[in-house]
Amino acid sequence: MPRRPFRLGRSLTGLGLFATRPIKKKTRLAEYRGPILTQEEAERAERRGNRYLYEVSRNRTIDGTPRYNIARYFNHSCNPNAESVIWRGRVFIRTLRDIKPGEEITYDYGTDYLKNVIGRSKCKCSRCRRRRAKRARERRASKRRGRAKSARRQGRPRGRRG
16 A cells, blocks of 8 residues: 555646545645745745745745655645644644545645735636636626617517627
């Protein structure tokens, strides 16, 4: 049996981690690892475009850039099935509920990251994609209702234009 209950695979948002076997609720999956940076070093890294920074405290940030940090592949979701937990200056990812094999493991990166890095309108998690699709369907439906209403006012048949 593999050591980790998940595998790295292609996701809608890039690379992601997927369960390979059932995972129980509150299971610790991985530690977010990397060099510890001071506040000044973290700000410099952020200006250079580093997107794998995890702020542990006011003056300690983990740079999760190294490839050995498997936790960097957990993707963001507004409806997560895992969470990040800070314990004694270390960051762990653990499950919030039971996870089925094949399901992508995600956690919420927080509102600051979502607003400043991803952008609310560019979030690719399944919840946001469904919400955008629903709004688009509603807009198309309201346009159709508006066209049908104006056609009735003008005395034209409902089903056709012209």
